[in-house]
């Protein structure tokens with residue numbers, strides 16, 4: 001599923017795409033269908049078509065990692081080649097170094113219903129902005145705006 005979203009990445013108009021084959025195991029999983037191998041394979045050509053159909057977006061948001069990290073990293077590079085920023089919502093507690101180099105935004109942490117999503121100050125999840133090799137935790141941006149971001 002794809003959608004254009006304003007809340008998930010601050011100050012960006014993001015084209016968000018659900019990625020199936022989730023490797024996560026969140027106890028309160030909100031999207032169990034994403035653990036299956038479903039949908040169309042996300043290729044550079046598919047991304048080209050999605051971006052062409054959604055003029056004005058400036059960020060491509062991968063909602064999940066799938067099971068092929070090399071393919072995901074290559075897709076992030078393709079997004080950059082299109083002039084867009086690349087964002088990743090990971091359900092993991094940490095990601096490997098190549099991910100920090102490949103994405104402009106990364107959300108870490110499994111979804112825990114008792115902690116709430118990103119827009120709850122009690123959340124266990126964190127959203128990082130990566131710029132110039134530095135990681136900045138920008139999670140608090142969500143707490144002042146009452147947005148419904150976070151998954």
Ligand code: SF4
Nearest residue numbers: 022024026029030091
């Ligand atoms: S990362 Fe998302 S889809 Fe995967 S187990 Fe956690 S909540 Fe479910």
